[in-house]
Amino acid sequence: MTAPAPPVTGDGRTALAAVATTGEVLAHPRLHEGLLEPWELRRLAAIRVPSRRDDVLAARLLLRLCVARFTGGPPEESAPAQYCADCDRPGHGRPYLHDHPGVGVSLSHADGLVGAAVGPGAVGVDVEPATRRPGPLSVLGRVLPESAVREAADAPDPGAALLRLWVRAEARLKAGDGDLRVLEWTDRHRSAVAAVASAAPVTTFTVGPGPAPRIRRPRDPTR
Numbered sequence: 001m002t003a004p005a006p007p008v009t010g011d012g013r014t015a016l017a018a019v020a021t022t023g024e025v026l027a028h029p030r031l032h033e034g035l036l037e038p039w040e041l042r043r044l045a046a047i048r049v050p051s052r053r054d055d056v057l058a059a060r061l062l063l064r065l066c067v068a069r070f071t072g073g074p075p076e077e078s079a080p081a082q083y084c085a086d087c088d089r090p091g092h093g094r095p096y097l098h099d100h101p102g103v104g105v106s107l108s109h110a111d112g113l114v115g116a117a118v119g120p121g122a123v124g125v126d127v128e129p130a131t132r133r134p135g136p137l138s139v140l141g142r143v144l145p146e147s148a149v150r151e152a153a154d155a156p157d158p159g160a161a162l163l164r165l166w167v168r169a170e171a172r173l174k175a176g177d178g179d180l181r182v183l184e185w186t187d188r189h190r191s192a193v194a195a196v197a198s199a200a201p202v203t204t205f206t207v208g209p210g211p212a213p214r215i216r217r218p219r220d221p222t223r
């Protein structure tokens with residue numbers, strides 16, 4: 001028997017972030033495909049790789065769970081909308097909450113892992129498999145601060161250091177502009193590296209039977 005996770009209640013001032021495996025989310029008793037809006041289901045139906053489809057579904061469901069905990073509403077009323085300023089069209093682009101214009105939301109999925117975040121203001125989340133190795137260095141040097149890339153490349157485990165640098169940068173990119181702090185951690189149980197960029201302090205939680213992630217708070221070289 002696994003003790004149920006303690007409820008996380010949004011106080012409106014703390015961002016909430018969750019990382020889980022796609023399987024954990026899809027096994028959650030309150031989360032199911034029926035929660036998705038018609039436009040989300042149409043997008044899901046267009047994804048031909050079943051595992052990727054599951055990842056996208058799970059990310060959208062985990063975001064609903066985050067939003068429900070943050071707002072105190074049910075997952076059924078926690079659907080994110082999306083709008084792309086470049087195309088001036090809904091259905092893709094940065095997610096937002098129609099009924100909570102000041103609240104930031106973000107989601108991420110990668111190879112059986114999903115992440116979601118919600119907060120009072122800008123938030124961005126990224127999750128990657130701990131075994132992923134971004135690169136090559138010549139490309140990373142163009143999209144990340146060069147000094148940080150050099151430092152990571154000289155670390156005892158350069159691949160892991162570069163991955164952590166990468167997820168921090170992705171989380172920051174998704175959050176957009178602003179005075180952001182980046183929280184990054186490695187979830188060994190799920191073999192995941194995750195980061196959340198947020199102006200507000202961040203509380204993390206997870207779903208499923210695995211232990212809650214142990215958070216490390218390193219200095220942030222992407223700042």
Ligand SMILES: [Zn+2]
Pocket residue numbers: 084085086087088092093
């Ligand atoms: Zn667009």
